[in-house]
Amino acid sequence: MGCEVRRRSFIRMVAATTAGILGAAMIAACGSSPEDAAATEQRDRAETAADGFVYGYAPVVLTRTRANMTCLLPINQLYNQPQMSGPDSRTVVAPNVDTLYSVAWLDLRSGPILLAHPDMGERYFGFQLLDIYSNVFANIGTRETGSSAGSFLIVPPGWTGLAPDGAAAAVTPDGTAVVESPTWDAWMIGRTLVESMDDQPAAQAAQKQYSMRVVGPAPTTTPPPLPPNDCGNNPAPQAVAASGPEFFDELAAVLAANPAPEADAPLLDEIAQLGVTPGATPSTGDPEDVAALASGVEIGGQRLDDLIAEGSDGPAGSWTSLEDAGRYGTDYLHRATVAKIGLGANVPEESMYHVTREDTDGETLRGSTGYALHFDADQLPPVDPRGFWSITLYGPDMFLVPNSIARYAIGDRTPGLVRGDDGSLDVWISSSPPPEGRTNWLPAPEGEFVLMLRAYLPTDRSWSPPVVQPAE
Numbered sequence: 001m002g003c004e005v006r007r008r009s010f011i012r013m014v015a016a017t018t019a020g021i022l023g024a025a026m027i028a029a030c031g032s033s034p035e036d037a038a039a040t041e042q043r044d045r046a047e048t049a050a051d052g053f054v055y056g057y058a059p060v061v062l063t064r065t066r067a068n069m070t071c072l073l074p075i076n077q078l079y080n081q082p083q084m085s086g087p088d089s090r091t092v093v094a095p096n097v098d099t100l101y102s103v104a105w106l107d108l109r110s111g112p113i114l115l116a117h118p119d120m121g122e123r124y125f126g127f128q129l130l131d132i133y134s135n136v137f138a139n140i141g142t143r144e145t146g147s148s149a150g151s152f153l154i155v156p157p158g159w160t161g162l163a164p165d166g167a168a169a170a171v172t173p174d175g176t177a178v179v180e181s182p183t184w185d186a187w188m189i190g191r192t193l194v195e196s197m198d199d200q201p202a203a204q205a206a207q208k209q210y211s212m213r214v215v216g217p218a219p220t221t222t223p224p225p226l227p228p229n230d231c232g233n234n235p236a237p238q239a240v241a242a243s244g245p246e247f248f249d250e251l252a253a254v255l256a257a258n259p260a261p262e263a264d265a266p267l268l269d270e271i272a273q274l275g276v277t278p279g280a281t282p283s284t285g286d287p288e289d290v291a292a293l294a295s296g297v298e299i300g301g302q303r304l305d306d307l308i309a310e311g312s313d314g315p316a317g318s319w320t321s322l323e324d325a326g327r328y329g330t331d332y333l334h335r336a337t338v339a340k341i342g343l344g345a346n347v348p349e350e351s352m353y354h355v356t357r358e359d360t361d362g363e364t365l366r367g368s369t370g371y372a373l374h375f376d377a378d379q380l381p382p383v384d385p386r387g388f389w390s391i392t393l394y395g396p397d398m399f400l401v402p403n404s405i406a407r408y409a410i411g412d413r414t415p416g417l418v419r420g421d422d423g424s425l426d427v428w429i430s431s432s433p434p435p436e437g438r439t440n441w442l443p444a445p446e447g448e449f450v451l452m453l454r455a456y457l458p459t460d461r462s463w464s465p466p467v468v469q470p471a472e
Contacts, residue, residue, distance in 0.1 A: 049296020102190030367444030377423030387457025
């Protein structure tokens with residue numbers, strides 16, 4: 001019998017060709033010893049498991065986030081966060097400090113859900129809807145549906161029926177009155193812009209007029225629900241690799257509760273050979289499969305870490321732009337990377353995200369060094385007048401870092417910013433105030449940090465921020 005070569009899956013080829021972080025597939029050579037052939041086969045199985053880890057990273061992180069949050073927030077109820085995020089906001093990575101959040105975790109097995117909001121006037125707001133695989137399937141708000149009072153029906157996959165009185169059209173491209181979720185479990189993230197600290201009570205008042213309720217009837221046929229929470233013992237979303245092969249038990253539970261899109265079938269067929277099937281417990285399977293799964297978690301985790309560490313492929317100091325966030329298709333590596341550094345990122349027409357971890361010398365950003373970020377007057381972030389922009393500083397873990405003046409971002413609404421005579425803007429980023437004073441200062445920790453520039457309602461998606469320069 002001739003030697004057989006297992007084909008590499010799409011995700012492995014993407015990792016090898018675009019990220020440069022995966023070696024060539026190991027191929028069993030004719031005439032090799034049985035021991036060599038077995039070792040080669042096990043390496044190949046580990047690579048398949050790594051593909052599965054990358055594939056499952058976003059849905060598992062999202063499901064863990066759901067478990068942690070729904071220990072405090074009931075399913076199918078809208079929660080309004082009344083205060084801005086701060087260093088103690090550690091549930092979801094990279095929180096913004098521009099908006100008040102509203103959050104709901106939807107289980108559409110209970111039936112369709114009706115969301116309503118008041119007339120929002122000129123205030124930016126948005127409700128972003130994500131399926132359990134972290135794809136954005138709808139946006140309701142300033143850009144997409146307008147600011148007039150409205151109500152919108154969110155329905156489960158394959159739902160048929162009439163919209164209740166008051167449900168608005170103009171959500172889907174064909175003008176129907178419903179928003180269909182691709183998965184039975186979904187995440188709703190609402191954002192309500194706060195123009196200033198004095199404006200916060202008005203933003204809170206607008207939040208209190210949002211409403212959400214199940215309007216039924218419940219579907220007669222549904223997949224099983226996600227596993228029940230173990231409140232107090234739920235695993236951390238930021239530490240999925242620490243679970244080893246049990247990571248795949250979590251992925252299998254997601255696949256059972258929320259059937260994957262047909263486009264995912266080729267990869268799912270591959271990992272099924274290792275026991276990763278809907279509702280299974282792969283970590284208790286064949287020992288060789290379990291060993292391959294454990295190796296795959298390590299390999300897949302390293303792929304993500306290496307890709308994030310590489311950052312932009314441009315000159316030193318270039319920013320990485322998440323220009324394709326929110327719609328991933330079969331680009332599972334990109335989906336996982338966004339989930340790791342910016343879970344819940346929106347589609348680019350709603351918001352552009354630019355991230356940097358290094359300066360013009362290619363050195364990792366450190367607060368003890370001190371930096372200047374200079375914007376020419378005609379090079380400030382281009383956003384629609386209804387939108388906004390900000391630069392937020394995070395620690396290496398992508399959470400906010402405490403500082404002496406409780407300032408975590410600088411943007412178009414920061415009071416008192418000093419501009420140059422020509423309209424330019426300099427932002428100083430350091431662990432101690434610059435000689436010029438604190439007006440344009442974004443405080444940083446002594447050690448490493450990350451910058452994220454958000455541009456909501458961008459008018460030029462090709463724009464990129466200026467490079468960060470060590471301060472003179």
